[in-house]
Amino acid sequence: MTQLALVIDLNVCVGCHACVTSCKQWNTSGQAGPMFDDNPYGKDPTGTFFNRVQTYEIGSYPNTETLHFPKSCLHCEDAPCVPVCPTGASHKRAEDGIVLVDYDKCIGCKYCSWACPYGAREFDEQQKVMKKCTLCVDRIYDQSLDERDRKPACVLACPTSARLYGDVHDPDSEVSVAIRERGGYQLMPEWGTKPANHYLPRRKTQINIHDDELTRVDNPLKKEDIRHETSKDVSLDDWLM
Amino acid sequence: MHPTFSVIFLTTLIGVGQGLFLALFTQQSYSAANLLPSQGSDFYVTGSLLALAFLVGGLIAAVGHLGKPSYMFTRAWRGITQWRTSWLSRELILMPLVMGLVFLYGAFHYFGWEIRFLDYNLANQLTLLLGTITTAAVFGLFIATAMIYASIKFLQEWACALTVVNYTLLGGASGFTLAAAYAAYAAPELVGFYVGWAIILTIAALISRGGSLIRNARIKHKSTVQTAIGVRHPQIQQKSMGMMGGSYNTREYFHGATAAFLKSVKWIFLVLVFPVPVLLLWLGMDGGKGLLVAAFVIQYIGLVFERWFFFAQANHPQNLYYQTV
Numbered sequence: 001m002t003q004l005a006l007v008i009d010l011n012v013c014v015g016c017h018a019c020v021t022s023c024k025q026w027n028t029s030g031q032a033g034p035m036f037d038d039n040p041y042g043k044d045p046t047g048t049f050f051n052r053v054q055t056y057e058i059g060s061y062p063n064t065e066t067l068h069f070p071k072s073c074l075h076c077e078d079a080p081c082v083p084v085c086p087t088g089a090s091h092k093r094a095e096d097g098i099v100l101v102d103y104d105k106c107i108g109c110k111y112c113s114w115a116c117p118y119g120a121r122e123f124d125e126q127q128k129v130m131k132k133c134t135l136c137v138d139r140i141y142d143q144s145l146d147e148r149d150r151k152p153a154c155v156l157a158c159p160t161s162a163r164l165y166g167d168v169h170d171p172d173s174e175v176s177v178a179i180r181e182r183g184g185y186q187l188m189p190e191w192g193t194k195p196a197n198h199y200l201p202r203r204k205t206q207i208n209i210h211d212d213e214l215t216r217v218d219n220p221l222k223k224e225d226i227r228h229e230t231s232k233d234v235s236l237d238d239w240l241m
Numbered sequence: 242m243h244p245t246f247s248v249i250f251l252t253t254l255i256g257v258g259q260g261l262f263l264a265l266f267t268q269q270s271y272s273a274a275n276l277l278p279s280q281g282s283d284f285y286v287t288g289s290l291l292a293l294a295f296l297v298g299g300l301i302a303a304v305g306h307l308g309k310p311s312y313m314f315t316r317a318w319r320g321i322t323q324w325r326t327s328w329l330s331r332e333l334i335l336m337p338l339v340m341g342l343v344f345l346y347g348a349f350h351y352f353g354w355e356i357r358f359l360d361y362n363l364a365n366q367l368t369l370l371l372g373t374i375t376t377a378a379v380f381g382l383f384i385a386t387a388m389i390y391a392s393i394k395f396l397q398e399w400a401c402a403l404t405v406v407n408y409t410l411l412g413g414a415s416g417f418t419l420a421a422a423y424a425a426y427a428a429p430e431l432v433g434f435y436v437g438w439a440i441i442l443t444i445a446a447l448i449s450r451g452g453s454l455i456r457n458a459r460i461k462h463k464s465t466v467q468t469a470i471g472v473r474h475p476q477i478q479q480k481s482m483g484m485m486g487g488s489y490n491t492r493e494y495f496h497g498a499t500a501a502f503l504k505s506v507k508w509i510f511l512v513l514v515f516p517v518p519v520l521l522l523w524l525g526m527d528g529g530k531g532l533l534v535a536a537f538v539i540q541y542i543g544l545v546f547e548r549w550f551f552f553a554q555a556n557h558p559q560n561l562y563y564q565t566v
C-alpha cells in the first residue's frame with residue numbers, strides 16, 4: 001500500500017516561510033476555491049492556511065538553539081479525524097493514504113478538528129467548511145505538468161530542500177531511507193495516530209579528535225629527535241674495552 | 242476548548258426534553274403497576290408537547306453549529322451515513338428518532354389508541370410499549386451525546402466514563418425538576434413523587450459531576466511540548482506560532498477567560514445546579530408552583546454555566562503549538 005507523506009528535515013529548515021506562501025498560493029488558486037483571508041492588509045489579519053512554520057527556542061541563554069518547525073496535516077495512518085466525521089466528508093484515500101475533506105459534503109461541524117491532536121485543520125470562515133493540507137493532490141497527479149513538478153508546492157519551494165516527499169511504505173524511497181538512516185520520528189507518538197509525515201532531528205556535525213591523534217607518540221619520523229641521556233653507570237662495555 | 246453557545250444550548254435543552262419524557266413515562270409505568278394514581282391522557286399529551294418543545298429548541302440550537310444554516314437542508318442528511326464510526330452521526334440519527342417517538346407517544350395518548358398485546362387486564366398497552374422503546378432511544382441519545390466528547394481520547398478531561406454518567410444524570414435531574422413544576426399545575430398529587438426523584442437525581446448528579454471535577458483537577462496531560470515537536474530538552478520555549486493575527490487554532494481551542502473567571506463559573510454552577518434547586522424542590526414539596534418553577538429555571542441556568550465550564554476546562558493538545566504570538 002502506498003502512503004504518500006512529507007519528511008521534514010529540521011536540521012536544514014531556516015524558517016523562511018517559502019513553503020507557507022507557496023502552499024497558500026497554489027491552494028488558493030485551485031478549483032476548490034480560495035482560502036479565506038480576513039483583513040489581510042489591516043489590523044489583526046487572519047486566514048486559512050494548510051501549513052505554518054513555527055519557531056522554538058531550545059535551552060537557556062547562552063546555550064540556546066533555534067528550531068524552525070513547519071507543521072501541516074501529517075496524513076496519519078490511523079487518522080482520528082476520519083472516523084468521527086458524521087458525513088463522510090473527512091476521508092483517507094485507500095490508494096495513496098492522503099487524508100482529504102470533501103468540501104461538498106462537509107457541514108462545518110468542526111468535530112474533526114477537535115479530533116486532530118495536532119491542530120492541523122483550519123476552518124474556512126468564508127466557505128464554512130473544514131480545510132487542511134491535501135498534499136497538493138491536484139498537482140502530484142497532474143499529467144500536464146513536467147514529471148519533476150508533480151510534487152507538493154511546498155516541497156518545490158523549499159530553498160534548502162528541507163522537505164522530502166514520497167511513499168513512506170516503499171522501503172527504498174528517498175523518504176524511507178531518510179527516516180531510517182537519519183533518525184526520522186513522528187509527532188506525539190503517545191496517541192497512536194501513526195503520522196505518515198516524519199521529522200528529521202537537528203544534528204551537530206562534529207568529529208572527536210584527541211591530541212594523540214594529531215601528534216603520535218610513536219611517530220617514526222620523530223625517532224631521531226628522541227635523545228636519551230647517556231648513563232653514568234658502568235656498563236658491560238666498560239669491562240670489555 | 243472555546244465554549245460555543247449553540248452546543249451549550251443544544252446539549253442542555255435536549256437533556257431537559259429527554260429527562261422530562263423519562264419523568265412522564267416513569268409515572269405511567271408506576272401507575273400501570275398501581276403504585277401511583279393514573280392520569281388522564283391530557284397529562285401525557287401536554288407533557289410530551291413540553292418535552293418536544295425542548296427537543297426542538299435543542300435542534301434549533303444545533304443548526305447554529307453548522308457551518309451555514311442552509312447545510313441543514315442541503316447536506317445534514319449525510320450526517321446519518323457514518324453511524325458505524327461516528328458518535329456525532331449516531332446522535333444525528335437518535336435526535337430526530339427521539340423527537341418522532343415522543344411525538345407519537347403524545348399522539349397515541351391524545352387519540353387514546355390501544356392495542357392489547359398482553360391478555361390480562363392492563364390499560365394503555367400500546368403507549369407502554371411505545372414508551373419503553375422511546376426510553377431506550379432516550380438513553381441511547383444521552384450516551385451518543387456524551388460519547389461525542391468522551392470518545393476523543395486526547396481530550397483527557399472528557400475521555401472518561403463519568404462524562405456519560407454526568408450527561409445522563411444532569412439531563413435526568415433537570416427533566417424531573419421540570420416535571421415537578423409541571424405536575425404542580427397539571428397533577429398536584431404527583432408533585433411529591435417528582436420532587437423526590439428530582440432531588441435524588443440532582444444529588445446523584447452532584448456526586449458524579451463532583452467526581453469528574455476532582456478527577457480533572459489532578460489530571461496529568463500525556464502530551465508535552467517535547468512530544469509535540471519531538472525534541473528532548475527540558476527547556477523549550479515557543480517564539481512564534483507562524484502568524485501574528487491569530488487563526489482558527491487560536492480561536493477554537495482557547496476559552497480566552499481568566500483563571501479567576503473559570504473558577505467563579507465553577508462555583509456558580511455548583512451552587513445553581515445542586516443546592517439551590519434541591520432546597521427549592523424541598524420547599525415546594527407541597528405544591529408551591531412558584532418555588533418549583535424557580536427550581537427548574539435556576540437549575541437550567543446553572544446547567545448553562547456547567548456546560549460552559551465543561552468545554553472551557555478541556556485542554557486540547559494542539560494548544561501546545563500555540564503558546565505565543
Ligand code: SF4
Nearest residue numbers: 073074076079081116
Ligand atoms: S494530522 Fe490531524 S488532520 Fe491530519 S490526518 Fe492526522 S489527525 Fe487528521
Ligand code: SF4
Nearest residue numbers: 085106107109110112
Ligand atoms: S467539519 Fe466537515 S469534515 Fe469535519 S467532521 Fe464536520 S462534516 Fe466532517
